[in-house]
Amino acid sequence: GENVEQHPSTLSVQEGDSAVIKCTYSDSASNYFPWYKQELGKRPQLIIDIRSNVGEKKDQRIAVTLNKTAKHFSLHITETQPEDSAVYFCAASERYGGSQGNLIFGKGTKLSVKP
């Protein structure tokens, strides 16, 4: 099945700096890659996603890039703010029986933005 590796596990940046989180996946058939943000004690919330027919997607200060050949994708947050502090999870869709299935998540990156 699908396996997703995420790095780094913790990331500390100064307010205003950029943050980059990287993930790799194992199943070349996966074609959907969402990113979730989870604040302490709360549910994960989708912040951006990308499909395999697109190389890059941007939404205000957040962007995601996908390299299908290398099987890795990255989250970029620019002009970080203290409210960006949270745990970020990447995920990849798992395929079985010829159809897409559930999401397999990376282990998360704890981002701390210092004022």
Place this chain on the structure above:
Amino acid sequence: DSGVTQTPKHLITATGQRVTLRCSPRSGDLSVYWYQQSLDQGLQFLIQYYNGEERAKGNILERFSAQQFPDLHSELNLSSLELGDSALYFCASSGDTLGTYGYTFGSGTRLTVV
């Protein structure tokens, strides 16, 4: 409110006991997924149901079972509980039949086994 409802929000029980966690998906969503999140751990996929049928299984223990009912709500049953089962259990639902689009997560049930 995400539209995915999980009950109860908190549950404290003793080792060896059995509990049932409940999830109501967003209106119209046919797929329900269960995930376990232990302290400082990621989201471990347990099981997926689609329109009442089991679709996929992850790292779900034999002591755990789930089902999805005709009204599409789902229940996760945890039996012979151990201290290590203490975790946050999330349910998510998806509107896409193949689960390729973003899930919506519920607020979770925090289970504490003492």
